[in-house]
Amino acid sequence: MTRASSSRRPTLDGFDRAILRVVQQDAKTPQRTIAERVNLSPAAVQRRVAAMEDAGIITRNVAIVDTAALGMAITSIVEVHLTDERTATVDAAKALFRDAPEVQQCYYVTGGISFVLVIVSPDMMAYEATTRRLFAENPAVATFRSLIALDRVKVGAEIEILPKG
Structure with a gap:
């Protein structure tokens, strides 16, 4: 990974992007396996992963x-x-x-609403208690609307890593 000046984000090269593709699918992939897949040494993979963590590109596993x-x-x-x-x-x-532990994801957004949240609950009684605590009894909340998921079609944090340029 080539580092730019401290005021700019680091530049990712093809190896960094290939490493990110692998760790997004399974962060527990051994560095030896990553090295084989991206044609680098395990030590080089380890250095690049550490650099991407330090730069805030990889924020959590x-x-x-x-x-x-x-x-x-x-x-x-x-x-x-x-x-x-x-x-x-x-x-x-x-x-x-x-x-709030029930809130799995939270986004501050534009477009006429303030936040979009993903909330999980064991049952509707627990969900109602959560909505009362977070929204209905909260004077800062004007309105809220719940959309109950029927099926979990896709979940994950995999982002397409496009080639540079």
Whole structure:
């Protein structure tokens, strides 16, 4: 990976992009296997992965779990509209949503709503308690709308790594 000046993001070369393709599919892939796939030495792969972690390109290594296997039968996508978009209001909402264990994903968005959240719950009673706590009893929330997922069609964090240029 070629490092640019400290004010710019590092430039990814073809090897970095190939490594990212592999680790997005399975972050536990041994570096020896990655090295074979991308035609580098294991030491070179280790250095490049460490550099991408230091640069914030690789931010975390996580496990994607089957929510149903954990007893989380309800997945809901929730649109939240705040009463206003003042910095204090938005920052308080971000903190509340970030700290709620039921909230699996949270996005601050444009387009007429303030946030889109993905929430998991074991049942509808628990989901109702979550919506009361996070939205209905929250004076900063003007409205919210729940969309209950019928099927988990795709899940993951794999991003297409396009070639440079």
